[in-house]
């Protein structure tokens with residue numbers, strides 16, 4: 001049986017079998033990722049999968065699943081690829097907003113008992129996060145950083161003001 005070494009943000013290096021790993025290859029290559037449930041802390045871990053990682057996992061026996069990215073999810077991508085230098089944002093997502101975790105590679109995804117998710121993801125700019133959260137309405141909320149949470153509240157106040165008589 002092939003052993004795959006991966007790393008959990010909490011536990012460090014862990015050993016997995018190909019059956020433990022889900023490889024999600026995206027039509028928009030920079031959004032390809034692999035995911036596994038950490039055998040030590042049972043958190044779901046998601047990591048970006050570049051071409052090299054994809055070929056390593058496939059040669060280790062992990063089947064690649066292909067997913068199509070809806071065009072609207074690309075709306076914020078005008079510049080260079082998102083990197084780890086980008087802003088780390090923590091969002092609380094209600095069950096109806098859980099698709100966000102499927103469309104964007106997340107640093108971590110924690111499922112709460114009520115079906116809502118707490119996700120940490122990288123964002124190039126706060127404007128994109130603000131648009132996303134405003135669009136989610138009650139289903140999405142910024143937990144951190146506070147500067148972005150405040151910016152969303154400001155945007156929401158402005159949007160309400162625009163409807164005022």
Ligand SMILES: [Zn+2]
Pocket residue numbers: 008009010011012038039040041042043
């Ligand atoms: Zn772990």
